[in-house]
Amino acid sequence: MTEAETTPINGLDWVQQRSIGALAERMGMEFVEFTVERAVATLPVEGNTQPVGLMHGGAYVVLGESLGSMAANLYAGPGRLAVGVDINATHTRSATAGTVTGVCTPIHLGRSMTVHEIVISDDQGRRCSTVRITNMLRDLPAQAPTV
Template sequence: MEWAFRRGMGALAEKMGMEFLEFSLERCVATLPVEGNTQPVGLMHGGAYVVLGESLGSMAANLHAGPGRLAVGVDINATHTRSATSGVVTGVCTPVHLGRSLTVHEITVSDEQGRRLSTIRITNIIRDAPV
């Protein structure tokens, strides 16, 4: 978790109010408030779910990549199955595949009642970090 705090979440995640709760190779968890991240009709914006998923998945892939290496997203998809209108949503990121040059993570986003709102899958490619 210390690594994630040192590195930071990035300006977009911070602007959206994302907070990391747990951070390890096996599981990363973060929350995001609904307020301030809605579409005009008051529902949580689907793009906000994707930002939560990409933030968790990319940070997890970079932790796996290790020092001197950089993970960069090459594919992401999301299926939204329910909408949130208030409160906080929670994203839980778990690895599907952790390879030397490629990672795949699944992120489930749930509301405060534990109902799944979105399922996101991200693939990251791992390269040597630029010098």
């Protein structure tokens, strides 16, 4: 049985228990919705810009990878781990102020692989970046007995 079939009632609780990671915290990322079918997080533009004041393309990718990897791990379920094997991004607009929002939806949820698309938009709802991430699902190694 996959986690998709036993998703916690509040996926945000699952995110809090797991942690979003030091990089996401440092960048100011906030998860606002989290299920296998849809995950949403925001990121402030301030503090995540290039020297010329535009949102850094790498910040879009961090937002996309955080959403896609976390969603894949939720889907993978207990005893399994999602590991990223491919990510790509197309930046079509540059945010210069406010907040960007990433909306992550699955393209493929399989037994051994997931593919997610993350659409990142500015405060006016204009698409700034489209990220696609592929994760391989692996079984966690069995714990060695303690002596």
